[in-house]
Amino acid sequence: MRKGRKRILMFVVGLAMVLMVSSAMAKEIILLERPLNLLGYATQGGAFGIHNEYDTEAGLQSALMNVFIEGDYKIMDRLKFYGAGMLTVDWAYQIKANDSSWHEKGFPKSNGRFNVDYKDWQTIKEAHLTWTPGDFMVRAGKQIVVWGETDGFRLMDQINPLDQRRGFADVEFESTIIPIWLMRLNYSPKLNSDWLLDLGFEFTFNPNAEFIPNQDILPGNDMGGVWAPNVMIPGPFPMGEAHLGSLISNIDQPNLWSHEGFEYAFRIKANVLNTLITLNYFYGLDNSPVTKNVLRFPIFSIASDGKLIIHPFVEGKYPLFRFVGGTFSRDITPLKASFLGGVSPVIRFEGLYAFKSTFASNINTFFKSDELRWAVGLDWKVKIPVLNARSYFTVSPQFYHRAITDYPSYGLSSVEKNNYMATLLVKTAYLNAKLAPTFFWLRDITNQANFFKVEMLYDYTSNWRFTLGTLFLDGNRTGKGFEVFDNKDQVYFKITYRWG
């Protein structure tokens, strides 16, 4: 912790130095006769719970602050460095330090996981060198490699892990995706074809220099904080059913720099007759573990509502994840209609076939099966003059299907044989594109659950941004989908100052 505090202090000093050299006006800095760009933002948000239940807190439940600095420096004509660092603090742990309800529900125990993000993978975001000799690009260091075409959920995008500890709240992209140490080589040969307009080969290697898995939402208020899912275990227990508490986990991890943790990702990207196509192959580890219960008597504690909390012992591993896949996107010009504003829709498709993925079964075993995942989406800008005479509405529906090819009769604990989801994003802009309302709906068709997000974003200037939004979650199948987040409905705001 002392090391963590020292790092935070260094970060704050660094930030002060950056702010000192930063201008209120966009400006390039010259260092050793080469351009240096320094940019960043600071945000302070607040989330207010609507329900007052065991797994959540009515009123203020999160006061997230992010300070993010990024910059690039052109070392040579073809060699560039990019780095980014972030400090994240949730002040709710200080603000609510004397709040009895907060204490009774056990949220202060999650302090170590949420109050201050001080670990190196949390503070040092990206740090990579990019070398671009001719048709090649080599990028080495801590970085993000994104695959796929879908928005809102990940299908083929499996290289970097995700930080989802803070749930579906209004968190920044930079705090959601976790950069990892990777080497990436791109080669784009010169072409002179009238149908194959661009071609690129991309190879990414993860040497497992630092093993960072997905940071998932965890059960138990002491581990999951205000985003801990409300999973009820049927009785007979005193007071009826019991809460699922934090897990006592023993998860196998691959050794650093060991071949067990190596990951290989290969992608061919092409522009064929103005259609973007990729072919993808990935061999690596799943970023989330599979777990099963250990036959050992769990630990019990008492919740603020008097019910039992059960803390089971689990064990697990990060299983192999291997897939081949592809993406496709192009605009469908014939579908443009003048009365809708004359913009043709862009279709996006993404699919993968994974070999022998590992699942946790309902009979507390690991089970292997091939699986197919695919999604299709559309981005269509339409004019609705009655609602907005000057700007378009972007309407983006998506449909997702995941099928487990050899689904066992005893069932799998987290997926059905067929799993369906759909999303809808609608957004537009008013007041010189400064005010941007957004509506997002994710329907978990299989679990009959919904996630709604309505957000209003106002860019007062290119420095100041104000965000106001609300989240609603519900579900009909007990313990499945968003049902376990039924109490997490919230209203949130955020003030952002950006510089650079």
Add this chain to the structure above:
Amino acid sequence: MKKAKTFAMMFGLFALSLLVMIPSSGWAQKEYTITFDQVEKQKAFFDDPRPLFKNLTMKQILPPDVYAKMTYDVGAMKQAWSELVGFKAPDIVGKIAPEIKPGKYTYQDKEKYPGLKQLMIPLHYDTFFKPGGPPHAGNFPEIEIIPTRQYYYALPVAEATKKHMAKVRMNDQGYLIPETYEAGFPFPRPEGKFKAQQIMSNWDKRYLTWENTLWFQHLMGANKNLTIDFDSLANSYALRLQGRTMMTPYGWFDERARKLGETRTFNFVNLAPRDQYGNVVNVVSYADLDKVDQMMVYVNVLRRVRKLTGTDTQDQAVGQDIIFDDYEGFNRKFSPKRYVWKFELIDEREFLTPAYEQDGSAYYARKGLEMRDIKFERRPKYVVKITQTDPNYVYSYSILYIDKETFIYDHIQNYDQKGRLYRTVDSTWSDIPEMGMHTLFQGSLRDHLDMHSNITWNMSFPATWINREHVNLQSMIKGVK
């Protein structure tokens, strides 16, 4: 730290092996360039009257061999161009309000010199020629009228125009037949039934900046109280793919461009504000009248290249008072099928408009966001009105003031579907005499409905090293992150 060291060692080995593997040809050409800092050290965005083009000259920016190749005999250029267009501007102006002589005039002189009203573009006279102040940036309280100059183009542009103009044909609706255009300006002497379309075709085939150009832009936005609310830095790597006359390869850039009829392509790279840092927009345009542009964008927050539709041209660019169809002031494709325009030449006379800057001394004042030290000259102009036949288009009609000698606009008015003045574009161009080239120097963009405005400075130079490699799919991810 140990992790980083080990990783760095691995990277070093990896890089060394690549050095051996990768042939050195193809990327050896020196990528000479400038930086924003270099420009703004010579001329700050605000309150800086120093002559930018005297302190940061093309001779300083370009390697000597490139500079030598891109400069031509001024007398020869003047001669060639006047023969093509049939006049020299100084010879055909001075007929309206001849009492207005070169010299300094302020907005307070309006009553004293009623001839100013006759000479100026009405909107300039009414709403720009006054002290800076809300609701829009870019007013000019004082102008200096200079004697009219003869403007001309680089010798190879003039030669190509002369060589190919006779082959250019229009169809029975007045649209240029793409197969008949080779290079140069298609209609150096617009005339006849389709004169307005010929003028617009000259704009469409414009030689605005070089065939390989690197363009730097600093743009600021201001709300109706003139509070700065947007501040962006961007550069653009641009290639002209058809009708190349000044830089090799001449004609079509390559076989692909010829087969597909690609006319130009560019990567627009955003460097600020922070939200747009690293975003890259890639555009390819076509000669085919019915073929829409191809567009892709690298979205920094997604770290992905997304396909966009080339039909999405009417939404406002973030923080800016333009749409994609207003790129470079006017970027609309004239198609007989989609958003069909009706063309009219509504006037043809001299106007007093901003002179092309030869020294770059005009500047913005922070107070009132007004333009200072701006020079005006009498120029022969076409006034073209284009009316949209589809009521679903964002503008119902536009009026363009286009220079008869250069075929470049100075002022554009765009009206919404209710007939209200919606957006205006005002550009001050540079003139580089020894190169026969004009580039965008300063500009103001106004939204007259949302009461917002932009002011910009721009600096471009010929970048012979720009290649397909700088504007392809991979180039978009080479940016900053």
